[in-house]
Amino acid sequence: MNLISQHSSILAELNPLEPVISVPLFTISVGGWQIIVSNHMFMVAVAMVVLLVIMTFAARSRGMVPKGLRNLIESVCVYLREEVARPVLGENTDRYIGFIWTIFFFILTLNLLAMIPTEKMIFLITGKKNHFGGPATANIWITGAMAAITFFLTHISGIRKHGLLKYLASLAPPVPWWIMPLIYFLEVFSALVRPFTLAVRLFANMLAGHILIATLLGLILIFKNYGVASASLAFVVFISILELFVAFLQAYIFALLSSLYIGSSITSEH
Amino acid sequence: MAGFESSMLAVLSPGNSGLAIFGGIIGCGMIIIGASIGIGFIGGKAVEAIARQPEVAGRILTTMIIAGALIEGVTFFALVIGFLAVNWTH
Numbered sequence: 001m002n003l004i005s006q007h008s009s010i011l012a013e014l015n016p017l018e019p020v021i022s023v024p025l026f027t028i029s030v031g032g033w034q035i036i037v038s039n040h041m042f043m044v045a046v047a048m049v050v051l052l053v054i055m056t057f058a059a060r061s062r063g064m065v066p067k068g069l070r071n072l073i074e075s076v077c078v079y080l081r082e083e084v085a086r087p088v089l090g091e092n093t094d095r096y097i098g099f100i101w102t103i104f105f106f107i108l109t110l111n112l113l114a115m116i117p118t119e120k121m122i123f124l125i126t127g128k129k130n131h132f133g134g135p136a137t138a139n140i141w142i143t144g145a146m147a148a149i150t151f152f153l154t155h156i157s158g159i160r161k162h163g164l165l166k167y168l169a170s171l172a173p174p175v176p177w178w179i180m181p182l183i184y185f186l187e188v189f190s191a192l193v194r195p196f197t198l199a200v201r202l203f204a205n206m207l208a209g210h211i212l213i214a215t216l217l218g219l220i221l222i223f224k225n226y227g228v229a230s231a232s233l234a235f236v237v238f239i240s241i242l243e244l245f246v247a248f249l250q251a252y253i254f255a256l257l258s259s260l261y262i263g264s265s266i267t268s269e270h
Numbered sequence: 271m272a273g274f275e276s277s278m279l280a281v282l283s284p285g286n287s288g289l290a291i292f293g294g295i296i297g298c299g300m301i302i303i304g305a306s307i308g309i310g311f312i313g314g315k316a317v318e319a320i321a322r323q324p325e326v327a328g329r330i331l332t333t334m335i336i337a338g339a340l341i342e343g344v345t346f347f348a349l350v351i352g353f354l355a356v357n358w359t360h
Contacts, residue, residue, distance in 0.1 A: 196347075197343050200343070200346055201342070201346055201347070204346030204347070204350055205346060249335065250339070253336065253339040253340075
């Protein structure tokens with residue numbers, strides 16, 4: 001108890017919003033500009049390095065029969081291509097599957113890296129309070145950027161395939177003329193709201209999970225006895241397992257909905 | 271009773287964010303009621319469908335997960351707006 005009162009935040013904080021915010025780490029000056037690098041941007045760079053290393057090792061192994069890491073990555077990629085992309089994209093699958101794979105593995109890596117408590121490990125090793133790693137997908141700008149890329153990809157690919165006026169006309173299903181303005185307005189509105197729901201779904205899932213874990217760990221600081229600490233730790237373990245499942249699920253849902261939106265904009269149904 | 275009335279007047283007076291917090295939290299509770307009814311309905315229908323035809327259990331499970339995630343997306347959208355209502359003091 002003395003230790004907790006001296007260092008009031010060893011591995012938990014009283015403010016549950018503390019572990020999920022993005023703080024500036026250092027500043028790179030390029031030319032005349034100062035680029036402030038926050039911990040979420042650093043986690044994006046770490047995810048890029050991790051994916052480059054893992055994908056290079058997975059693609060490098062030879063032979064017709066994949067085994068080991070290549071088997072894992074390849075089975076996930078084949079599942080995404082055959083079960084997620086090909087039913088909606090049809091013959092255009094190979095054009096857009098690189099984007100779907102990238103989105104899935106990038107969001108999955110960011111979500112899984114968020115479960116590693118790097119700032120607490122660094123505090124345990126060096127004793128300096130820092131704010132090194134964090135849940136990068138709990139940042140509305142990062143998820144918003146990915147949703148914006150999906151938005152521009154769907155509409156630009158639709159415009160390139162159909163032409164601008166035919167694509168704008170194909171946004172609405174053929175209905176009688178007297179209800180067409182309402183239907184068209186609803187379709188345009190839903191097309192504009194879709195990137196926001198994509199971004200907010202992933203952002204709020206990750207944010208809520210990490211705030212919940214931080215709140216449960218902060219309960220130990222409030223109550224300061226072993227019973228609450230053991231119950232809180234058991235619950236935190238359970239919630240962390242749920243968070244691992246949600247990490248995979250949210251990456252899959254983002255990739256699925258992206259492929260659905262691309263498929264519905266390049267298909268020539270209506 | 272006088273203390274209750276004066277504290278209610280203090281909460282409801284302008285310049286105090288008591289009513290905003292009250293509205294935001296009540297809104298979040300109602301959103302969760304709607305979302306859990308919807309996802310529970312989908313879960314129940316999925317279990318019924320698996321009971322009728324066990325060999326397509328994999329596809330039904332995938333569809334249930336997708337529908338649950340879509341409803342949860344709308345729920346989190348509304349929860350974020352409800353959470354922002356606590357901070358909208360102007």
